[in-house]
Amino acid sequence: MSEASPLLPMLQKLSLWVSLGLREQQALLALPHTVRSMRPHDFIVREDDRPVHCCLLLSGFVVRHKVAGNGGRQIFSIHMKGEIVDLHNSILRRADHHVQALTAIDVAFIPAQAIRDIVAAYPLIGQAMWYETLVDAAIFREWTLNVGRRDSRARMAHLLCEFALRLKVAGLGDHAHFQLPMTQEQLSDALALSVVHVNRTLKALEADGVIRRSKRELQIIDFDHLARIGDFDSRYLHLDRLAGGQVP
Amino acid sequence: MSEASPLLPMLQKLSLWVSLGLREQQALLALPHTVRSMRPHDFIVREDDRPVHCCLLLSGFVVRHKVAGNGGRQIFSIHMKGEIVDLHNSILRRADHHVQALTAIDVAFIPAQAIRDIVAAYPLIGQAMWYETLVDAAIFREWTLNVGRRDSRARMAHLLCEFALRLKVAGLGDHAHFQLPMTQEQLSDALALSVVHVNRTLKALEADGVIRRSKRELQIIDFDHLARIGDFDSRYLHLDRLAGGQVP
DNA sequence: CGACGATTTGAAATCAGTCAAGAGCAGTGG
DNA sequence: CCACTGCTCTTGACTGATTTCAAATCGTCG
Numbered sequence: 001m002s003e004a005s006p007l008l009p010m011l012q013k014l015s016l017w018v019s020l021g022l023r024e025q026q027a028l029l030a031l032p033h034t035v036r037s038m039r040p041h042d043f044i045v046r047e048d049d050r051p052v053h054c055c056l057l058l059s060g061f062v063v064r065h066k067v068a069g070n071g072g073r074q075i076f077s078i079h080m081k082g083e084i085v086d087l088h089n090s091i092l093r094r095a096d097h098h099v100q101a102l103t104a105i106d107v108a109f110i111p112a113q114a115i116r117d118i119v120a121a122y123p124l125i126g127q128a129m130w131y132e133t134l135v136d137a138a139i140f141r142e143w144t145l146n147v148g149r150r151d152s153r154a155r156m157a158h159l160l161c162e163f164a165l166r167l168k169v170a171g172l173g174d175h176a177h178f179q180l181p182m183t184q185e186q187l188s189d190a191l192a193l194s195v196v197h198v199n200r201t202l203k204a205l206e207a208d209g210v211i212r213r214s215k216r217e218l219q220i221i222d223f224d225h226l227a228r229i230g231d232f233d234s235r236y237l238h239l240d241r242l243a244g245g246q247v248p
Numbered sequence: 249m250s251e252a253s254p255l256l257p258m259l260q261k262l263s264l265w266v267s268l269g270l271r272e273q274q275a276l277l278a279l280p281h282t283v284r285s286m287r288p289h290d291f292i293v294r295e296d297d298r299p300v301h302c303c304l305l306l307s308g309f310v311v312r313h314k315v316a317g318n319g320g321r322q323i324f325s326i327h328m329k330g331e332i333v334d335l336h337n338s339i340l341r342r343a344d345h346h347v348q349a350l351t352a353i354d355v356a357f358i359p360a361q362a363i364r365d366i367v368a369a370y371p372l373i374g375q376a377m378w379y380e381t382l383v384d385a386a387i388f389r390e391w392t393l394n395v396g397r398r399d400s401r402a403r404m405a406h407l408l409c410e411f412a413l414r415l416k417v418a419g420l421g422d423h424a425h426f427q428l429p430m431t432q433e434q435l436s437d438a439l440a441l442s443v444v445h446v447n448r449t450l451k452a453l454e455a456d457g458v459i460r461r462s463k464r465e466l467q468i469i470d471f472d473h474l475a476r477i478g479d480f481d482s483r484y485l486h487l488d489r490l491a492g493g494q495v496p
Numbered sequence: 497c498g499a500c501g502a503t504t505t506g507a508a509a510t511c512a513g514t515c516a517a518g519a520g521c522a523g524t525g526g
Numbered sequence: 527c528c529a530c531t532g533c534t535c536t537t538g539a540c541t542g543a544t545t546t547c548a549a550a551t552c553g554t555c556g
């Protein structure tokens with residue numbers, strides 16, 4: 001219950017979905033855990049693992065992804081501070097996808113059994129975690145739509161909008177001006193495009209004056225315009241309960 | 249608790265994930281519900297609804313889907329007997345996608361509040377339902393990979409393998425010989441291809457002697473071969489706990 | 497400076513989409 | 527009973543978005 005508990009971001013995130021009582025809050029902060037730093041490309045979980053830990057991301061960015069038989073990689077989602085990045089795999093007990101660090105990260109490892117126990121003891125916490133995974137699922141659906149039915153321009157715009165908005169919600173800064181934590185190759189894995197085409201698409205958006213870039217730094221000049229290009233409607237993120245409301 | 253309760257398939261499905269005690273079983277079967285029949289194309293839930301019911305599918309097939317701004321439709325998953333087709337939307341309270349009947353169906357409508365209550369009262373039931381939605385999410389991920397990183401041939405083969413295997417698991421018949429409950433246009437919405445190309449892809453698979461068709465009737469001549477073409481590995485379905493084990 | 501990864505650009509190749517039209521089949525109504 | 531209507535399926539020809547291949551440039555870090 002120390003104010004400085006590294007688990008605080010988790011408490012804040014879960015409180016978005018369910019209003020937790022003092023007992024639940026204390027139980028959450030009292031969860032056993034080990035904080036560790038990891039480097040870019042390190043795996044938190046590998047497909048086929050039987051995870052014994054559940055990971056709370058304290059800083060940095062990670063992705064979920066999977067590799068097809070033909071070598072193609074597909075990223076399903078990007079995660080940031082405060083998100084529990086491995087509920088899916090650890091609750092199902094057998095990992096069906098990889099979870100990998102995009103940047104340098106700090107992670108709190110919580111024993112999976114401790115999660116199961118706290119969920120059994122405090123149904124409200126279970127409910128909050130369920131919500132969290134349901135929102136993940138909503139994001140997966142939107143990405144399927146993105147990859148399946150939007151052209152390269154819209155796909156890219158959509159990803160940028162989602163990322164910017166989630167950065168803002170996570171309190172990680174300006175949604176109009178931020179650092180993209182990924183290479184163009186990683187972008188291509190998220191968008192199911194080739195690296196070459198990612199490059200061209202970015203340049204096209206820049207040429208049209210919707211974004212500006214220098215290296216990984218990205219500035220969204222007109223968010224609404226980008227949202228229109230990307231067919232982006234934030235409702236799938238289920239942010240209703242937040243102070244702010246809809247699209248910023 | 250009459251043997252003939254229409255909710256029995258749900259009990260069986262949930263029992264796959266968690267072993268439920270007598271109390272839980274009774275509570276489940278005692279859930280208030282109304283059985284209704286619906287016709288092809290009827291909507292169970294529409295995007296943006298605030299669902300007051302949660303639907304258990306008793307017979308027939310339904311799909312989840314969403315429509316992009318450019319008119320493109322993307323189907324995320326197909327559901328069959330025994331599946332609770334609207335936990336996602338009703339737990340999140342605001343539907344972010346459509347759920348629509350593919351064929352004539354029978355559905356049990358259960359008040360969403362009754363679901364919330366039973367979950368609060370019986371954590372084990374909540375856990376089982378959580379599992380169910382996690383497996384849904386695993387399927388969404390695999391479909392993203394399918395649409396994003398496999399070519400038309402593999403995509404089609406993958407979908408057929410998944411459908412055949414799930415039919416079998418649901419006890420709905422022979423996984424080598426069945427009726428496809430969807431038009432080629434609906435297939436195209438699931439695979440993110442054009443109708444024309446779906447047609448050509450099916451013919452190609454048939455020409456190669458992997459499947460045989462007459463109208464909607466489909467025969468898989470060599471499942472393993474089809475699985476190889478489709479890069480299909482059933483682990484993402486998390487069927488471990490079932491009697492049968494892996495790929496049939 | 498050298499080296500390696502990331503980005504950028506051009507040209508050629510290809511998979512899948514679009515357009516258009518015909519065939520098959522089932523249901524409807526005259 | 528048959529013509530009519532409306533889907534669904536099929537096929538061919540053409541188009542086009544994106545990929546692939548190849549090579550140059552840029553930047554950073556030891």
